Amino acid sequence: MLRKIRLPREASTTCPGFRNGNGQIVVRDTGWPSGTFAGQRIYQLRCEHCAQVYGANGCDIHARLCPACQGGVPGEPLREAGPSLFD
Numbered sequence: 221m222l223r224k225i226r227l228p229r230e231a232s233t234t235c236p237g238f239r240n241g242n243g244q245i246v247v248r249d250t251g252w253p254s255g256t257f258a259g260q261r262i263y264q265l266r267c268e269h270c271a272q273v274y275g276a277n278g279c280d281i282h283a284r285l286c287p288a289c290q291g292g293v294p295g296e297p298l299r300e301a302g303p304s305l306f307d
């Protein structure tokens with residue numbers, strides 16, 4: 221018999237591979253702080269419909285709409301490297 225493991229919502233929606241109900245998939249945690257939601261980090265999301273890649277804060281992931289093909293708000297900036305200690 222399989223046991224269902226219930227994760228806290230925040231942990232599951234920010235896990236790479238999570239797909240929300242709109243087809244937006246979490247690619248990775250960028251490590252950068254969100255510019256729109258204090259205390260959240262920016263996650264890289266990818267749209268399964270048009271392959272758009274963009275940034276979203278952890279609180280928005282579960283309801284995120286693609287900024288390119290679903291009329292969602294513009295994504296947060298994605299940067300290549302993690303935050304520098306010396307910024």
Ligand SMILES: [Zn+2]
Nearest residue numbers: 267270286289
């Ligand atoms: Zn899209």
